[in-house]
Amino acid sequence: MLDVNKVRADFPILDVEAYPDTPLVFLDSAASSQKPTAVIEAMNRYYRTINANVHRGIYRFSEDATNAYEAARGKVARFINARESAELIFVRNTTEAFNLAAYSWGRANINAGDEILLTEMEHHANIVPWQLLAEEKEAIVRYIPVTADGFLDLSTLDELLTERTKILSFTAVSNVFGTINPIKKLVAAAHAVGALAMVDGAQAVPHMPVDVQAWDCDLFAFSSHKMCGPTGIGGLYGKRALLEAMPPFMGGGDMIRKVTFEGSTFADLPHKFEAGTPAIAEGIGFGAAVDYLNELGMEEIHAYEQFITTYALEELSEVKGLKLWGPPAGKRGGVAAFTIEGLHPHDIADLLDKDGIAVRAGHHCAMPLHKKFGINATTRASFYIHTTTDEVDKLVDSLNRIRKLFRL
Numbered sequence: 001m002l003d004v005n006k007v008r009a010d011f012p013i014l015d016v017e018a019y020p021d022t023p024l025v026f027l028d029s030a031a032s033s034q035k036p037t038a039v040i041e042a043m044n045r046y047y048r049t050i051n052a053n054v055h056r057g058i059y060r061f062s063e064d065a066t067n068a069y070e071a072a073r074g075k076v077a078r079f080i081n082a083r084e085s086a087e088l089i090f091v092r093n094t095t096e097a098f099n100l101a102a103y104s105w106g107r108a109n110i111n112a113g114d115e116i117l118l119t120e121m122e123h124h125a126n127i128v129p130w131q132l133l134a135e136e137k138e139a140i141v142r143y144i145p146v147t148a149d150g151f152l153d154l155s156t157l158d159e160l161l162t163e164r165t166k167i168l169s170f171t172a173v174s175n176v177f178g179t180i181n182p183i184k185k186l187v188a189a190a191h192a193v194g195a196l197a198m199v200d201g202a203q204a205v206p207h208m209p210v211d212v213q214a215w216d217c218d219l220f221a222f223s224s225h226k227m228c229g230p231t232g233i234g235g236l237y238g239k240r241a242l243l244e245a246m247p248p249f250m251g252g253g254d255m256i257r258k259v260t261f262e263g264s265t266f267a268d269l270p271h272k273f274e275a276g277t278p279a280i281a282e283g284i285g286f287g288a289a290v291d292y293l294n295e296l297g298m299e300e301i302h303a304y305e306q307f308i309t310t311y312a313l314e315e316l317s318e319v320k321g322l323k324l325w326g327p328p329a330g331k332r333g334g335v336a337a338f339t340i341e342g343l344h345p346h347d348i349a350d351l352l353d354k355d356g357i358a359v360r361a362g363h364h365c366a367m368p369l370h371k372k373f374g375i376n377a378t379t380r381a382s383f384y385i386h387t388t389t390d391e392v393d394k395l396v397d398s399l400n401r402i403r404k405l406f407r408l
Protein backbone atom coordinates (compact mmCIF):
# COMPACT_ATOMS: atom_id res chain seq x y z
CA MET A 1 0.00 0.00 0.00
CA LEU A 2 1.06 3.58 -0.67
CA ASP A 3 3.08 5.03 2.22
CA VAL A 4 0.90 8.06 2.87
CA ASN A 5 3.35 9.74 5.25
CA LYS A 6 6.10 9.49 2.67
CA VAL A 7 3.74 10.93 0.06
CA ARG A 8 2.78 13.80 2.37
CA ALA A 9 6.43 14.84 2.64
CA ASP A 10 6.37 15.47 -1.14
CA PHE A 11 3.77 18.26 -0.77
CA PRO A 12 5.23 21.41 0.83
CA ILE A 13 1.79 23.04 1.27
CA LEU A 14 0.77 20.33 3.73
CA ASP A 15 3.20 21.92 6.22
CA VAL A 16 1.43 25.26 5.99
CA GLU A 17 -1.13 25.95 8.71
CA ALA A 18 -4.65 26.91 7.66
CA TYR A 19 -4.84 29.19 10.72
CA PRO A 20 -2.45 29.58 13.69
CA ASP A 21 -2.18 26.19 15.42
CA THR A 22 -4.66 24.70 12.95
CA PRO A 23 -3.14 22.34 10.39
CA LEU A 24 -4.52 22.29 6.88
CA VAL A 25 -6.77 19.34 6.08
CA PHE A 26 -7.03 19.59 2.32
CA LEU A 27 -10.08 17.72 1.06
CA ASP A 28 -10.62 19.54 -2.24
CA SER A 29 -8.30 17.77 -4.68
CA ALA A 30 -11.20 17.13 -7.07
CA ALA A 31 -11.36 20.89 -7.68
CA SER A 32 -7.59 21.24 -8.00
CA SER A 33 -4.87 19.07 -6.52
CA GLN A 34 -1.84 20.21 -4.55
CA LYS A 35 1.57 20.12 -6.23
CA PRO A 36 4.56 18.02 -5.18
CA THR A 37 8.05 19.54 -4.93
CA ALA A 38 9.14 17.68 -8.08
CA VAL A 39 6.60 19.64 -10.17
CA ILE A 40 7.33 23.00 -8.56
CA GLU A 41 11.07 22.42 -9.04
CA ALA A 42 10.72 21.34 -12.69
CA MET A 43 8.95 24.61 -13.52
CA ASN A 44 11.40 26.59 -11.45
CA ARG A 45 14.34 24.93 -13.21
CA TYR A 46 12.90 25.82 -16.61
CA TYR A 47 12.61 29.51 -15.71
CA ARG A 48 16.00 29.58 -14.02
CA THR A 49 18.02 27.70 -16.61
CA ILE A 50 16.46 27.37 -20.10
CA ASN A 51 13.64 29.92 -20.38
CA ALA A 52 13.01 30.76 -24.05
CA ASN A 53 10.21 30.52 -26.56
CA VAL A 54 9.78 27.11 -28.19
CA HIS A 55 9.72 25.88 -31.79
CA ARG A 56 11.39 28.91 -33.32
CA GLY A 57 14.73 29.92 -31.84
CA ILE A 58 17.95 28.72 -33.52
CA TYR A 59 19.87 28.99 -30.28
CA ARG A 60 20.63 26.56 -27.50
CA PHE A 61 18.14 27.78 -24.89
CA SER A 62 15.24 27.68 -27.32
CA GLU A 63 16.24 24.21 -28.46
CA ASP A 64 16.51 23.04 -24.83
CA ALA A 65 13.10 24.56 -24.03
CA THR A 66 11.57 22.93 -27.12
CA ASN A 67 13.08 19.56 -26.23
CA ALA A 68 11.83 19.76 -22.64
CA TYR A 69 8.36 20.85 -23.73
CA GLU A 70 8.04 18.14 -26.40
CA ALA A 71 9.49 15.51 -24.04
CA ALA A 72 6.69 16.42 -21.62
CA ARG A 73 4.14 15.88 -24.40
CA GLY A 74 5.59 12.42 -24.96
CA LYS A 75 5.30 11.60 -21.24
CA VAL A 76 1.69 12.74 -21.02
CA ALA A 77 0.78 10.88 -24.24
CA ARG A 78 2.35 7.66 -22.90
CA PHE A 79 0.56 8.15 -19.57
CA ILE A 80 -2.84 7.78 -21.23
CA ASN A 81 -1.42 5.23 -23.72
CA ALA A 82 -1.89 7.27 -26.89
CA ARG A 83 -0.31 5.64 -29.95
CA GLU A 84 1.96 8.63 -30.55
CA SER A 85 2.63 12.01 -28.99
CA ALA A 86 1.20 13.83 -32.06
CA GLU A 87 -2.23 12.60 -30.90
CA LEU A 88 -1.90 14.70 -27.74
CA ILE A 89 -2.88 18.34 -28.16
CA PHE A 90 -1.92 20.63 -25.33
CA VAL A 91 -4.87 22.83 -24.36
CA ARG A 92 -5.52 25.04 -21.32
CA ASN A 93 -7.77 22.55 -19.53
CA THR A 94 -10.62 20.06 -19.94
CA THR A 95 -12.99 22.91 -20.71
CA GLU A 96 -10.88 24.08 -23.64
CA ALA A 97 -10.64 20.49 -24.92
CA PHE A 98 -14.43 20.28 -25.13
CA ASN A 99 -14.67 23.69 -26.75
CA LEU A 100 -12.05 22.67 -29.30
CA ALA A 101 -13.96 19.47 -30.11
CA ALA A 102 -17.35 21.17 -30.33
CA TYR A 103 -16.03 24.06 -32.41
CA SER A 104 -13.73 22.18 -34.76
CA TRP A 105 -15.28 18.71 -35.16
CA GLY A 106 -18.78 19.87 -34.27
CA ARG A 107 -19.10 22.72 -36.76
CA ALA A 108 -17.81 20.51 -39.57
CA ASN A 109 -19.95 17.47 -38.75
CA ILE A 110 -23.13 18.46 -36.94
CA ASN A 111 -26.15 19.47 -39.01
CA ALA A 112 -29.79 20.38 -38.35
CA GLY A 113 -31.64 17.52 -36.65
CA ASP A 114 -28.47 15.66 -35.62
CA GLU A 115 -28.30 14.49 -32.02
CA ILE A 116 -25.58 14.94 -29.44
CA LEU A 117 -25.89 12.50 -26.54
CA LEU A 118 -24.54 13.46 -23.11
CA THR A 119 -25.43 12.23 -19.61
CA GLU A 120 -27.20 13.95 -16.74
CA MET A 121 -24.05 13.73 -14.60
CA GLU A 122 -21.87 15.90 -16.85
CA HIS A 123 -19.81 18.86 -15.71
CA HIS A 124 -20.83 22.11 -17.44
CA ALA A 125 -17.63 21.80 -19.52
CA ASN A 126 -19.25 18.84 -21.29
CA ILE A 127 -22.66 20.47 -21.64
CA VAL A 128 -22.36 24.14 -22.57
CA PRO A 129 -20.04 23.83 -25.64
CA TRP A 130 -22.47 21.25 -27.13
CA GLN A 131 -25.48 23.43 -26.33
CA LEU A 132 -23.82 26.38 -28.11
CA LEU A 133 -23.12 24.14 -31.11
CA ALA A 134 -26.65 22.72 -31.11
CA GLU A 135 -28.14 26.21 -31.02
CA GLU A 136 -26.05 27.30 -33.99
CA LYS A 137 -26.73 24.14 -36.03
CA GLU A 138 -30.31 23.43 -34.90
CA ALA A 139 -29.15 20.10 -33.52
CA ILE A 140 -30.60 18.34 -30.49
CA VAL A 141 -28.86 17.59 -27.17
CA ARG A 142 -30.09 14.53 -25.26
CA TYR A 143 -29.05 13.14 -21.89
CA ILE A 144 -28.71 9.60 -20.52
CA PRO A 145 -30.58 9.73 -17.17
CA VAL A 146 -28.98 9.11 -13.79
CA THR A 147 -30.64 6.72 -11.31
CA ALA A 148 -31.36 7.62 -7.68
CA ASP A 149 -28.22 5.77 -6.54
CA GLY A 150 -26.02 7.72 -8.95
CA PHE A 151 -25.50 5.34 -11.87
CA LEU A 152 -26.24 5.93 -15.54
CA ASP A 153 -29.55 4.32 -16.50
CA LEU A 154 -28.25 2.24 -19.39
CA SER A 155 -31.68 0.73 -20.05
CA THR A 156 -32.43 3.98 -21.93
CA LEU A 157 -29.49 3.54 -24.29
CA ASP A 158 -31.38 1.74 -27.08
CA GLU A 159 -33.85 4.59 -27.24
CA LEU A 160 -31.36 7.45 -26.88
CA LEU A 161 -28.46 6.21 -28.97
CA THR A 162 -29.60 5.92 -32.59
CA GLU A 163 -28.42 6.60 -36.14
CA ARG A 164 -29.31 10.25 -35.50
CA THR A 165 -26.64 10.40 -32.75
CA LYS A 166 -23.40 11.88 -34.08
CA ILE A 167 -21.46 11.91 -30.82
CA LEU A 168 -21.77 10.40 -27.34
CA SER A 169 -19.78 12.48 -24.87
CA PHE A 170 -19.65 11.35 -21.24
CA THR A 171 -17.56 11.52 -18.13
CA ALA A 172 -15.40 8.58 -17.06
CA VAL A 173 -15.88 9.53 -13.40
CA SER A 174 -18.50 11.92 -11.97
CA ASN A 175 -17.10 14.89 -10.07
CA VAL A 176 -20.18 14.94 -7.80
CA PHE A 177 -21.21 11.31 -7.25
CA GLY A 178 -17.81 9.77 -7.95
CA THR A 179 -19.54 7.19 -10.17
CA ILE A 180 -17.09 5.26 -12.33
CA ASN A 181 -18.89 4.75 -15.64
CA PRO A 182 -18.57 1.69 -17.91
CA ILE A 183 -16.31 3.45 -20.39
CA LYS A 184 -15.57 0.61 -22.83
CA LYS A 185 -19.22 -0.39 -23.01
CA LEU A 186 -20.39 3.17 -23.73
CA VAL A 187 -17.71 3.75 -26.37
CA ALA A 188 -18.63 0.47 -28.10
CA ALA A 189 -22.33 1.40 -28.01
CA ALA A 190 -21.57 4.76 -29.66
CA HIS A 191 -19.47 3.13 -32.36
CA ALA A 192 -22.20 0.55 -33.03
CA VAL A 193 -24.49 3.34 -34.30
CA GLY A 194 -21.68 5.12 -36.14
CA ALA A 195 -21.31 7.88 -33.53
CA LEU A 196 -18.07 9.29 -32.16
CA ALA A 197 -17.22 8.75 -28.48
CA MET A 198 -15.63 11.52 -26.41
CA VAL A 199 -14.67 10.93 -22.79
CA ASP A 200 -14.21 13.48 -20.00
CA GLY A 201 -11.16 12.19 -18.14
CA ALA A 202 -10.78 15.11 -15.70
CA GLN A 203 -11.65 12.97 -12.66
CA ALA A 204 -10.17 9.75 -14.03
CA VAL A 205 -6.60 10.48 -15.16
CA PRO A 206 -5.42 11.61 -11.69
CA HIS A 207 -6.82 8.54 -9.99
CA MET A 208 -6.65 5.37 -12.09
CA PRO A 209 -4.73 3.80 -14.97
CA VAL A 210 -6.01 5.22 -18.25
CA ASP A 211 -5.73 3.49 -21.62
CA VAL A 212 -7.33 5.41 -24.48
CA GLN A 213 -6.45 2.64 -26.93
CA ALA A 214 -8.11 -0.08 -24.85
CA TRP A 215 -11.13 2.17 -24.29
CA ASP A 216 -11.12 2.99 -28.03
CA CYS A 217 -12.50 6.50 -27.42
CA ASP A 218 -12.11 8.96 -30.30
CA LEU A 219 -11.50 12.06 -28.16
CA PHE A 220 -10.42 12.34 -24.53
CA ALA A 221 -10.12 15.46 -22.35
CA PHE A 222 -8.24 16.07 -19.09
CA SER A 223 -6.60 18.77 -16.93
CA SER A 224 -3.08 18.86 -15.49
CA HIS A 225 -4.09 20.79 -12.37
CA LYS A 226 -6.17 17.92 -10.99
CA MET A 227 -3.27 15.46 -11.29
CA CYS A 228 -0.48 17.18 -9.35
CA GLY A 229 0.47 19.40 -12.30
CA PRO A 230 0.15 23.15 -12.79
CA THR A 231 -2.92 25.09 -13.89
CA GLY A 232 -3.08 26.49 -17.42
CA ILE A 233 -2.46 23.23 -19.26
CA GLY A 234 -4.39 20.09 -20.10
CA GLY A 235 -4.75 17.53 -22.82
CA LEU A 236 -7.01 16.68 -25.70
CA TYR A 237 -6.25 13.24 -27.07
CA GLY A 238 -7.70 12.32 -30.44
CA LYS A 239 -7.17 9.51 -32.91
CA ARG A 240 -4.80 10.72 -35.64
CA ALA A 241 -7.21 10.26 -38.58
CA LEU A 242 -9.90 12.19 -36.75
CA LEU A 243 -7.60 15.05 -35.70
CA GLU A 244 -6.22 15.28 -39.23
CA ALA A 245 -9.73 15.61 -40.65
CA MET A 246 -10.73 18.30 -38.14
CA PRO A 247 -10.30 21.94 -39.15
CA PRO A 248 -8.13 24.20 -36.92
CA PHE A 249 -9.63 25.72 -33.78
CA MET A 250 -7.69 28.95 -33.27
CA GLY A 251 -5.56 30.62 -35.92
CA GLY A 252 -2.22 32.38 -35.50
CA GLY A 253 1.46 31.69 -35.11
CA ASP A 254 2.87 28.18 -34.62
CA MET A 255 -0.16 26.42 -36.16
CA ILE A 256 0.62 27.25 -39.78
CA ARG A 257 2.77 25.77 -42.53
CA LYS A 258 2.57 28.71 -44.93
CA VAL A 259 0.78 32.03 -44.81
CA THR A 260 0.21 34.34 -47.80
CA PHE A 261 -2.04 37.38 -48.06
CA GLU A 262 -4.48 35.14 -49.90
CA GLY A 263 -4.65 32.26 -47.44
CA SER A 264 -2.84 29.78 -45.21
CA THR A 265 -1.99 26.11 -44.89
CA PHE A 266 -1.63 24.43 -41.55
CA ALA A 267 1.04 22.65 -39.56
CA ASP A 268 1.04 18.93 -38.91
CA LEU A 269 -0.35 17.46 -35.70
CA PRO A 270 -0.24 18.37 -32.90
CA HIS A 271 0.74 21.94 -33.75
CA LYS A 272 -2.25 22.54 -36.03
CA PHE A 273 -4.34 22.96 -32.86
CA GLU A 274 -1.80 24.96 -30.84
CA ALA A 275 -1.85 28.57 -31.98
CA GLY A 276 0.50 31.07 -30.36
CA THR A 277 3.13 30.72 -27.66
CA PRO A 278 2.11 27.78 -25.49
CA ALA A 279 2.22 27.36 -21.70
CA ILE A 280 5.84 26.18 -21.75
CA ALA A 281 6.69 25.97 -18.06
CA GLU A 282 3.27 24.46 -17.43
CA GLY A 283 3.84 21.81 -20.11
CA ILE A 284 7.14 20.90 -18.49
CA GLY A 285 5.42 20.82 -15.08
CA PHE A 286 2.71 18.57 -16.53
CA GLY A 287 5.42 16.13 -17.64
CA ALA A 288 6.95 16.21 -14.14
CA ALA A 289 3.52 15.48 -12.62
CA VAL A 290 3.19 12.42 -14.83
CA ASP A 291 6.68 11.27 -13.76
CA TYR A 292 5.63 11.72 -10.13
CA LEU A 293 2.39 9.74 -10.50
CA ASN A 294 4.20 7.01 -12.45
CA GLU A 295 6.72 6.70 -9.66
CA LEU A 296 3.94 6.09 -7.15
CA GLY A 297 2.16 3.79 -9.62
CA MET A 298 -1.38 4.36 -10.84
CA GLU A 299 -2.60 0.95 -9.63
CA GLU A 300 -1.27 1.76 -6.14
CA ILE A 301 -2.83 5.23 -6.25
CA HIS A 302 -6.19 3.78 -7.23
CA ALA A 303 -6.01 1.13 -4.52
CA TYR A 304 -5.12 3.70 -1.85
CA GLU A 305 -7.95 5.98 -2.92
CA GLN A 306 -10.40 3.08 -2.78
CA PHE A 307 -9.20 2.34 0.76
CA ILE A 308 -9.47 5.93 2.01
CA THR A 309 -12.81 6.54 0.24
CA THR A 310 -14.34 3.39 1.71
CA TYR A 311 -13.14 4.47 5.15
CA ALA A 312 -14.53 7.98 4.66
CA LEU A 313 -17.92 6.77 3.42
CA GLU A 314 -18.24 4.43 6.42
CA GLU A 315 -17.32 7.16 8.90
CA LEU A 316 -19.48 9.83 7.26
CA SER A 317 -22.50 7.54 7.22
CA GLU A 318 -22.32 7.51 11.04
CA VAL A 319 -23.00 11.27 11.19
CA LYS A 320 -26.66 11.72 12.12
CA GLY A 321 -28.80 13.42 9.46
CA LEU A 322 -26.04 13.21 6.84
CA LYS A 323 -27.02 11.98 3.40
CA LEU A 324 -24.30 10.74 1.08
CA TRP A 325 -24.98 11.14 -2.62
CA GLY A 326 -23.86 8.64 -5.22
CA PRO A 327 -23.02 4.95 -5.45
CA PRO A 328 -21.70 2.79 -2.61
CA ALA A 329 -18.00 2.38 -1.84
CA GLY A 330 -16.10 0.28 -4.35
CA LYS A 331 -18.09 1.65 -7.25
CA ARG A 332 -16.87 5.21 -7.12
CA GLY A 333 -13.83 7.45 -7.10
CA GLY A 334 -12.56 9.56 -4.22
CA VAL A 335 -15.30 12.14 -3.84
CA ALA A 336 -18.02 12.27 -1.22
CA ALA A 337 -20.80 14.80 -1.79
CA PHE A 338 -23.22 15.07 1.10
CA THR A 339 -26.01 17.13 2.61
CA ILE A 340 -27.03 17.42 6.26
CA GLU A 341 -30.66 18.02 7.05
CA GLY A 342 -31.16 21.48 8.54
CA LEU A 343 -27.79 22.84 7.42
CA HIS A 344 -26.88 24.78 4.30
CA PRO A 345 -23.97 23.19 2.37
CA HIS A 346 -22.14 26.54 2.26
CA ASP A 347 -22.47 26.98 6.03
CA ILE A 348 -21.04 23.50 6.55
CA ALA A 349 -18.03 24.34 4.35
CA ASP A 350 -17.58 27.69 6.10
CA LEU A 351 -17.60 26.09 9.56
CA LEU A 352 -15.29 23.26 8.47
CA ASP A 353 -12.86 25.93 7.28
CA LYS A 354 -12.68 27.28 10.81
CA ASP A 355 -11.20 23.90 11.74
CA GLY A 356 -8.73 24.13 8.86
CA ILE A 357 -10.70 21.68 6.71
CA ALA A 358 -10.93 22.71 3.05
CA VAL A 359 -13.93 21.27 1.19
CA ARG A 360 -16.09 22.59 -1.61
CA ALA A 361 -19.75 23.57 -1.46
CA GLY A 362 -22.08 24.40 -4.32
CA HIS A 363 -23.29 22.76 -7.50
CA HIS A 364 -19.74 21.74 -8.54
CA CYS A 365 -20.45 22.90 -12.10
CA ALA A 366 -23.15 20.25 -12.38
CA MET A 367 -26.26 22.39 -11.91
CA PRO A 368 -28.65 20.20 -13.91
CA LEU A 369 -27.67 17.12 -11.87
CA HIS A 370 -28.37 18.91 -8.57
CA LYS A 371 -31.65 20.27 -9.92
CA LYS A 372 -32.74 16.79 -10.98
CA PHE A 373 -32.38 15.61 -7.38
CA GLY A 374 -34.15 18.68 -6.01
CA ILE A 375 -31.15 20.25 -4.31
CA ASN A 376 -29.25 23.45 -5.02
CA ALA A 377 -25.95 22.39 -3.57
CA THR A 378 -23.95 19.74 -1.78
CA THR A 379 -20.82 19.85 0.36
CA ARG A 380 -18.06 17.78 -1.26
CA ALA A 381 -14.99 16.29 0.37
CA SER A 382 -12.51 14.75 -2.03
CA PHE A 383 -9.56 12.52 -1.28
CA TYR A 384 -6.20 12.03 -2.86
CA ILE A 385 -2.86 10.28 -2.32
CA HIS A 386 -2.01 12.37 0.76
CA THR A 387 -5.34 11.98 2.60
CA THR A 388 -5.03 10.14 5.92
CA THR A 389 -7.62 8.34 8.06
CA ASP A 390 -6.74 10.90 10.74
CA GLU A 391 -7.88 13.69 8.40
CA VAL A 392 -11.14 11.87 7.69
CA ASP A 393 -11.67 11.54 11.47
CA LYS A 394 -11.13 15.29 11.84
CA LEU A 395 -13.78 15.91 9.19
CA VAL A 396 -16.28 13.67 10.96
CA ASP A 397 -15.51 15.18 14.42
CA SER A 398 -15.91 18.64 13.02
CA LEU A 399 -19.25 17.76 11.36
CA ASN A 400 -20.52 16.34 14.65
CA ARG A 401 -19.49 19.55 16.45
CA ILE A 402 -21.29 21.63 13.82
CA ARG A 403 -24.46 19.56 14.30
CA LYS A 404 -24.30 20.16 18.06
CA LEU A 405 -23.73 23.88 17.50
CA PHE A 406 -26.99 24.00 15.56
CA ARG A 407 -28.68 21.71 18.14
CA LEU A 408 -29.44 19.11 15.47
Ligand code: PMP
Pocket residue numbers: 030031093094095096123125126171173174175200202203223365
Ligand atom coordinates in the same frame (compact mmCIF):
# COMPACT_ATOMS: atom_id res chain seq x y z
N1 PMP B 1 -15.04 17.72 -16.10
C1 PMP B 1 -15.01 17.26 -14.84
C2 PMP B 1 -15.59 15.91 -14.55
C3 PMP B 1 -14.46 18.04 -13.83
O1 PMP B 1 -14.44 17.59 -12.57
C4 PMP B 1 -13.92 19.30 -14.15
C5 PMP B 1 -13.32 20.20 -13.08
N2 PMP B 1 -14.14 20.39 -11.97
C6 PMP B 1 -13.97 19.73 -15.47
C7 PMP B 1 -14.53 18.91 -16.42
C8 PMP B 1 -13.42 21.05 -15.90
O2 PMP B 1 -12.06 21.10 -15.70
P1 PMP B 1 -11.27 22.47 -15.94
O3 PMP B 1 -11.90 23.47 -15.02
O4 PMP B 1 -9.87 22.14 -15.56
O5 PMP B 1 -11.45 22.82 -17.36
